[in-house]
Amino acid sequence: MAGRRKFIKLAGATGIAGLSGLAGCTGGGGDGDGTTESPDTEDDGGDGTTAADTTESGPSMTFGGDNTVDFGISPSVPQEDLEVQYSPLEDHIGSYLRENYDVPSGLEVEGTIGSNYSAIIQSLGQGTLDIAETGPFAAGLGVMTENAEIILQRYGYGGWTYKSIIAVPNDSDIESLSDLSGKTVAFSDRLSTSGALYPLFSMSSEGDLDVGELPEGNGSQAEFDARFAGGHVQSYTLLEQGQVDAAAMGGFVRDTKTGPSPDEWQDVATTLHEDEGLPRAPIVVSPELSEEAKEAIQTAFLEGPDSIYYGADGEEGTDDDLWFGDVREAGREEYQSVIDVAEELDIGTDIFDQ
Template structure:
């Protein structure tokens, strides 16, 4: 890895410009970034006089809305119905248990990529977000985010990264990817970019050049970023690439193709396991008591918040994860170690 240059830079839209609000969600846009605000209440005494008291009331961007960022890690067509019960629970839990603005609501916002989500947290235009392990860890390192929770999904707290090739491909090992076209999901994806590129370099002996922050002209292969894990698989299915990197859940679950459909199209060339599942992160602009309140809202949620708008487990609008637990940067150290091996630093969030 001697002489290896900066590994990543932001790709695509960044900041709030790269975010799109979910249709049907309530709440106004805000400037973000605050913890508590002084609220005045007026009471009348028995003698008819009035007194004015002040109390510290939690504030979320001074707009009465918790702005919740959602990363494009899974197909987005059903995100509104998938996340609606979770968003409703967070708003209701905070209203019932904390001093928050009247009518507090949660507004879901879809990010165009991971870096848009992380930078918006750093700017305070998002309060809380779900994101990938690599993006979350680097968000912490760059003071753009704080990790508060880890998610449980598909039967475990860890998951896999895979590189797949068509069933009729003559590619049998990573070194065979030299001169080929390879799809990746997102520049800040742990399973769809970081681990595959590391394996291609360390085990396959391939020169990754200036990918993914450059145009890839120095790499031994042609890289294409699909904007999502299923999108990476789709490019492979359509014959547009020779190999595709993605999270193992695309192969092993019905996220995108069914396992049977995947097997009819693709063969796993390489697999990395033990990746920590994706975190929930908050904006560092929030006060500690607000961060704790958001964390508690997730931890105290019933199972039904993961079942989608229809409230039934095992249907198409279920969330991919079904539980959360407390977490911090330490839980994602293995991801940071891989990033360090490739020379990744917090400068990836600099334009």
């Protein structure tokens, strides 16, 4: 695969295309503005007057030039669940910022669903999103192209790391990765770590398959037919419906109730290949934000109560819980292994145009 495109800084813009607002998924504005008072006096210019005497100071911290913290949500779980899952978290971030920082009066947090990871990352780079939850691979590309900065790592399903799997139907005669030659394989999303990046790397390095330009391009040069399902559960669904010979996805689809129950999975699928130790998905921010704003968002997460992960009903262990239940500080170092795999595949920024 020599001669593949190398990383370059993203050029061009897609704006907020591919994103849709979440009605009702915003933090309450509240009656107070949560701002702090400016100092009573400032150094004067020699004439006895100060800036405070002649002008009214505005908030010291703004987000995207408006009164809204725009929160991008990636299509990693069924979209109908996102509003009830994320609303308490968004409410907390909004109230925390209003109570602890000098922010615009009535600051709110508004969730926005991305049609894919690419739309999320590009919008962060342009400053039309301020913060986002996304996958490790997408975040890694965002860092390398200066479109995003990683501030947090999430904890979910019992660990800070997770698995990537490739599954086949129970009655399949496919026994090894090399047997996928000439077959139809479903992948979750072009920028999915567990649903595309690691499966493709394993198919190439361990299965000795030609993956062509994937996950970029149309896959015409690959030794198999690739289908991008648009999500992890969707990838499993294509396998369940008999539309593909194999499907790549995060291991949580098999091991939790995110998609089928574990019992339902066993009735349908067999794990062909598994990669372990992938760092769980990060929280990222726009590089357009001030350092103070980035730190404020990070702190809002770190100091949030457990209830922000319990969903709209406020009860732990119910269907509207978020998939993650904790966060810790993180940066590029925690995701370097993902970036290394992307570099091994020589993935370039053309992937953002797919």
